[in-house]
């Protein structure tokens with residue numbers, strides 16, 4: 207289990223991560239989402255000991271990453287696939303990591319096969335790898351020590367469609383065998399398909415966390431009208447706060463019957479009125495992070 211408790215990290219007085227707490231549990235895939243600059247990478251870097259927290263803590267089964275005796279055997283990490291030594295071959299990178307962890311050399315070939323890097327590709331220097339090949343090599347390195355926890359920043363980055371599906375199956379299988387997976391991604395469809403739990407961060411703070419099903423079910427009501435601003439205003443006057451998305455939809459925690467009654471009383475014709483359940487992760491993500499979106503997609 208990964209436990210992040212009251213984690214704060216500031217840079218020059220500004221909080222990149224602000225009092226963040228969540229857990230990623232064994233047997234579950236936890237998706238970590240947020241807009242650009244929300245604090246995902248900073249959080250993951252603190253979890254794996256690359257960045258020191260300003261306050262708070264991050265532990266893996268109660269132990270700080272830096273205090274794990276043989277971290278690669280316990281936690282597989284892929285934060286930046288381009289951080290590998292560009293002058294080494296893929297096979298060398300894995301062989302060095304295997305030796306450091308005290309693993310037999312045979313493990314290298316097993317991992318290369320698992321991530322579908324051919325022997326010829328494994329002999330090439332990493333500087334000549336495509337992004338997707340680097341990503342596959344990074345996943346091989348993360349899995350090398352047969353860890354029980356995986357921490358991945360944008361693992362699907364650069365993978366082709368078949369590669370994305372392969373990654374999805376691999377992570378689902380890993381969690382199915384009792385492993386803990388924490389992954390960040392901007393690919394909401396991927397997260398929607400793969401994650402059991404979600405942690406959503408915006409502006410350095412957690413804006414939602416919990417089981418995916420529950421979060422998506424609690425998404426409230428979605429209404430559309432030719433006059434969305436008037437609808438949002440009428441809802442506000444009725445004491446029902448709402449958010450207005452750039453696609454013209456109005457979302458509120460109130461139930462559909464209340465929204466319909468307000469619209470009727472205000473003389474506003476609705477073109478759509480339904481429970482937002484099933485509206486999907488993208489809608490939920492955009493409305494939860496509206497205040498911290500650069501594009502102001504939801505005002």
Ligand SMILES: Nc1ncnc2c1ncn2[C@@H]1O[C@H](COP(=O)(O)OP(=O)(O)OP(=O)(O)O)[C@@H](O)[C@H]1O
Nearest residue numbers: 217221222223240241242243244245246247248249
């Ligand atoms: N080393 C650093 N020095 C100064 N500021 C930093 C540093 N690292 C991160 N930040 C700032 O912290 C904030 C959070 O950045 P972070 O990389 O954690 O976001 P992110 O959610 O991973 O974003 P993205 O989706 O764009 O990858 C940003 O405002 C960023 O500029």
